[in-house]
Amino acid sequence: MASVKKQPARAAKPAPIKRRDRQRTRQEILDIAFEEFAENGLSGGNTDAIAARANITKRLIFYYFNSKEELFTAVLEMAYAEMRAAEEDLHLEALEPEAAIRRLAEFTCDFHQAHPQFVRLVSIENIHRGRHMASSRRLKQMTQPSISQIAKVLERGEAGGAIRPGIDPIELHMTLNALSFFAVANRHTFEAQFASDMSSPKAKARRRAAIADLLWRYVRKD
Template sequence: MKTVSAHTLAQGAPAKVRRRDREKTKAEILQIAFEEFAESGLLGANADAIAARAGITKRLIFYYFNSKEELFIAVLEMAYGRMRQAEESLHLEALAPEAAIRRLAEFTFDFHQANPEFVRLVAIENIHRGRHIQRSEKLTQMTRPVIGQIERVLAKGKSLGTIRPEINAHELHVTLNAMSIFSVANRHTFEAQFCWDMSSPEAKARRRTEIAEVLWRYVRCDEPSAIVDLGSEERPPDA
């Protein structure tokens, strides 16, 4: 067996430590920047404040991310990546069409409720007309898995005659996110204007149930299936 000297171990250790520290530092910068950007926007967020909270120098931030805009793109990639990773655990194809649609609706609502900073970050990127997402190939590809899941659920439902044939996966995704995000993005103004509770656990539970019901009623096919197994039918004799 080959003997490894203490000197050799000592030589290799610093590189591993530096690598580990580097990744840990970058992750801390991204998390703190995520919070700062969500609170103050791209223009209002301060690199000095991010550096102070991370216990590092501002120069180190730009060493890792080059510029404030590149840091913002990296934060967007991290934030969207968390949502897409959570979506992968849904396994919608294993469910019946109605259960899958309701599960998708409930998951989307729950994610936005649990991550209001993500909703704010998306709103901020829309203020900038999505230009940072357009610069990231990773971000433009992130939507494919969830759209693929929805397409497979719709295809299954259409083949069974339980989902309307004209339903489109992208349109459905838009509709669901619009309903779910409203409860987070517009909660304060809606409560102030209409004196309507949107914040209590009871109000959130009602809204969650309603969105799932609305989405399913929208996609479902109320007409009986037109699919007929002619092989099981008794055919009339030839004329």
């Protein structure tokens, strides 16, 4: 009842963020916007909801990112940056060709399975014909190490005779991503149609093994 500071009085609030910290606020907005956009899409994503969940005013979102579109682009950039970072911890150069191919396949499957929201975000960006990615220099460049890693494995495998010649690293990357991505992105329509389990740990593990197999069968010399 007495005139206390308003802040501590609200017991139900979910731990107010430290304010007046540019980095922190920006990051907080990005994290929550990622969830919001991955969940509801670009037109479905709501800036009011982001502001509410971030415990800030909607105006702040526009203060840091000028528009909803730019916020979405920033979210995309962050999401891809995180994936590429994880990808760099693979050390395929230390492995035999077959082991390297299998490890790459397993890593990709694991990443997509572990980050369905990333998969959703990429789907959404494709619905928008990749226009945010196309307009971001950062996003377009982020990708090169990924391919050269594969190229080296293929070269090594060809030289050693384990892998057949003429395989395009970009095509291999596409094939792997298609298989791995689909298993998460199209899970719902596929499960609905075929009453096929794609979500249980067991099913995921089986599919992961099948994809690694398929990829190896495709590149090996025979």
